[in-house]
Amino acid sequence: MTGTEEAVGRWPRQGPLLLGVRHHGPGSARAVRAALAAARPQVVLIEGPPEADALIPLAAEEDMRPPVALLAHAVDEPGRSAFWPLAEFSPEWVAIRWALEHDVPARFIDLPATHTLVWGRDEATEPEDATSADRGEEADRGEEADVPADADADAPVSGAEVRVDPLAVLAETAGYDDPERWWEDVVEHRGGGAGDEGDPFAPFTVLEEAMGALRETFGTGGHDRDLVREAYMRLQMRAAQREFGDEVAVVCGAWHVPALRHRTTVAADKALLKGLPKVRTDMTWVPWTHRRLARRSGYGAGIDSPGWYGHLFGAPDRPVERWLTKVAGLLREEDRMVSSAHVIEAVRLAETLAAMRGRPLAGLTETTDAVRAVMCEGSDVPLALVHDRLVVGDVLGEVPQAAPAVPLQRDLDRIQRRLRLKPEALERELELDLRKDTDAERSRLLHRLELLGVPWGEPVASRGSTGTFRETWRLRWEPELAVRVAEAGVWGTTVLAAATARAESDAVAAPGLADVTALAERCLLAELPDALPTVMRVLTDRAALDADVGHLAQALPALVRSLRYGDVRGTDTGALTEVAAGLAERIFVGLPPACTALDADAAEELRRHVDAVHGAVGLLGDAPAPAHADLRQRWQAVLRVLSDRDTVPGVIRGRAVRLLLDGGELAQDEAARLMGLVLSPGTPPGDAAAWIEGFVGGGSGGGMLLVHDERLLGLVDAWLTGVPAEAFTDVLPLLRRTFSAYEPGVRRTLGELVRRGPGRTGGTATAGAGIPGFAPDLDGERADAVVPVVRLLLGLDTVDDGADNDLVGVGR
Known part of the structure; x- marks a missing residue:
């Protein structure tokens, strides 16, 4: 008699074959495949939502590739959802595939999603995230690592206080400090899944005994809702027995096996299910990823190494050698020198470490140590790449087009x-x-x-x-x-229709003017012409009612950016241009009065608004409409008003002067004169420091301005050295904030210029005006010297056609 026939004869016919597994365990998956092949049941019952029974045949489709997940969501509240992930090495997936390949019915028997979704909504401690409502998945992952591993086995269990991790308890009992390493040693390294003497059911018998002892000690282990789920599973098992007899195989979490084996009355089980709330539910298959399998929170399965588990499940033999060869291939792709000799040495080291640690086979810990020492030369940097790409992995599953979808x-x-x-x-x-x-x-x-x-x-x-x-x-x-x-x-039923409807709704519900202008920009980027009329109507109404200059200044830049994007995409932005021009006019009128009686924080915020409006007006002034041609001139007039008023905070006055200087509306001599007035002894040091911050502060190129205009640098230097000691501590934070924003090279150059002192700048000619580095007129001879180089860089000349590429004089 063959081993399989002998195994079939030992299947206990007194009841269903209960195959307790660890979810996403490749050892469990191999054992399930061996047990089903030996037992050949008439029906396979699998832990999972019964609403997905109609989706099981899709698992046989050619374009269905795990990892995938069953997705259930409430029809009237799609954000209320739950996932049941399945990988190629998941025992449930192996059971589904075996049933489909052998024309055996497969059914899900867990509590329906119509109830578990309501549980997710009522969970007081769960975040209100659309994808974190899956208590059916997480509650069943008790055997994976959901509670501390050092739970006191003798302590009384309260449903809301202690959640038992069965693997941690069993590992600690066996003398292991790592549940994952214990599971690898006793299950993953077993090989094909058959137990001692060729019995494929031995692993499940042993695990059922262990879980039975844990359930006697811990009860529900803190998973009180498991009582309801297990009652439903027992009812489904009874129904299957009435239809198929005892030739029923059940694949479920090992934690549930003792409860399913326990004899109860039908009335008692139905009483636990009575009155459960419901919600109308839809279900489908969706792609999943290995990276998601590695997450412990929410609906994540919480396995640390899905890529490694997938390798163990798929490797026909010599898993360590195949794994290290795969690692070597990855490192070679990243241009690291890894040879066959490295692989051989890493295999030897991993096997030696396993023997020293008393393990039956080198596991992930040993192979990782070997890779670090042999292939990565002790560095954790390439090792992090191996962990990310291989140990975890970026595998994305696929589902067939026939799967239901909205x-x-x-x-x-x-x-x-x-x-x-x-x-x-x-x-x-x-x-x-x-x-x-x-x-x-x-x-x-x-x-x-x-x-x-x-x-x-x-x-x-x-x-x-x-x-x-x-x-x-x-x-x-x-x-x-x-x-x-x-x-x-x-x-909506299409992306365009749905985005249009969402934009219109968001426009009506937008809390502020800036939110509406940002939405208008997004509508142009997304090209939603049907939504723009609604958005523009709301924008016009809000702009007409909002008198806060700060709000108007916040709204204008996004609106002007929309004009640029619309121009690139060929969109008609005439209505936006009119609204933007109207906002600009109201800002011009309201900004000077708004810049009075401000504290330091309010002044700094309004300075940022001035910068944003300046950039927006520059773009808006390029609009083809004749009525907008003088917007820049009117804005420059506003800046002049801001720069001259003593009631305006120094940081805003300084920035107004700087913007006029950059725009060519203010001569350098005039800017130096204004700075000299501000830095005179009669100005309080705090006001002077604020003016300097506005003029040369931030990342606006103020440092380079001081580098190239030593007149301004000399003014700042002379003022700073003359600040009284008692006032220096007050102005230091402002100055530090101003100069710390400069690039390191700019700060270094400024330090060199200050160290040399005025009039002693190395390598610069002192012009007749007495300003180092500056001359009253352009030096044409020196400027002409660089022309050949510029032409060569721009490709305007060639070097092989006899053209004039004479670079003589470049060094003059």
Whole structure:
């Protein structure tokens, strides 16, 4: 008689075959596969939501690739959701696949999601996050690591006080300080899953005995809701027995096996289920990632090394050698010198460490130590890459198109395929050139999803260009975005319709004027022409009623930026231009009176508004409308008023002078004169320091201004050396804030100039005016000397066609 036939003969026919497992355990998965192959039951019952029974056949589809997850969400509240993740090495997934391959019915028997979603909503301690409501998943992961491992086995258990981690208790009993290492030694390193003497059921018998002892000691172990779930499971088991007899196999968390084996009455189980609240629920398959499996909080499965577990499950033999070869391949891709000799030596070291530590096989700890010592030369930097890419991994599952989905998800899938923008778990940057049709459509899609609260992409600064036709996005698809898409489905059945409806609603509900102008900018970026009329109407009404200059100044920059984006994308922005010009006019009138009677904090905030308005007016002045041609002149008049009024705080007066100087509206001699007046002995040191901060402070290039204009630097130096000792401690914080914002090179150059002193600048000619480094007129001869070099850099000349590339005189 073969080993399999002998094993079948030992299956206890007195009741269902209970296969207690660790969720996402490759050893458990192998053992389940061996036990099912030996027992050949007539039906397989699996821990999971019964609403997903109709989705089980999709697991056999060719384009279904784990990791995936069952997603349940409330129909009327899509953000209320729960996940049941499954990896290739999950025992539940192995059971599903075995049942489909052998034409055996497979059913889920856990408490329906229609109840567990309500539990998530009523959980007082849970965050109000759309994706953290899964108590059905987390409550069942007690065997994974949810409570302290040093729980007192003799202490009384209170349902809300102690949550038992069975693995930690068993590991501690066996003399291990690490539950993961104990599980690897007793389960993962067993091989094919058969127990002693070829019995495939031995692992489950032993684990059931251990869990039975724990349940006798700890009761529910703090998982009081498990009593309700287990009552429902027993009812489902009885129903399956009436239909198939005792040839029923149950795959569930090992913690539940003693409770399912316990004999109770049907009436008692139904009494526990009576009166449970319900919510209407939809369910589907969604892609999952290894990185999500590694998260311990919320609905995460909480395994530390999904990539390693996947390798153990998939490796047919010699797992250590295959793993270290894979590590070597990754490090070679990163241009590290790793040879075959490194792999051989790492295998020897890992096996030696395992023998010294008394382990049956080298585990993740030993292989990691070997990689660090042999392949990474003791450095944790490349080791972190190995952990991120291999131990955890960036595997993203796939689900078939036949899986149920909300219409919005269908439309998003269609757009993603058309734009060749595939969701990926690995973070990557996407450079877009908005002058290209495909890139422009990609930009619109990402902006629309961002507006819908589906942050697939995050805008980042472009490295190569600052032009408005460039965009850079950092893309990363996270599984919970499927929930966000389902939640956004209430706004419409297509991405365009949903984004339009969401924008209109947000405009009406916007708390302030700046929020409406920011929304108008987002509508232009997302190209939502149908939403703009509503947004513009709300914007016009809010602008007419808001008299706060600070609010108007906050709103103007976003509105003007919208004009630039609209110009790049070919959008009609005429209405926005009129509103922006109206806001600018009201700011011009209201800003001078608003700059009086301000404390230091209010003055600094208004100074930032002045900077923002200055940039916005510069852009708005380029608008083609004739009525806006003199906006810059009127703004410069406002700046002159601000620079001359003594009632205006020094930080604003100084910044107004600086902006006029940068715009060519104020001569350098006049700026020096104004600085000299402010820094005269009659001005309080605090006011003078504030003026300096406004004039040369922040990252506005003030440091370079002092470097190249030693007149201004000399004025500041002379004033600072003359500040009385008793006032110096008052002005020091302002000066420190001013100069600490400069680049290190600028600060170093300023220090050198101050150390040399006035008139002793090395290498500079002293002009007739007596100002080192400056001359009254342009030196044409020296300027002409650099022309050949500039032409060569710009490609205006060639070096091989006889053109004049004479660089003589460059060094003059």
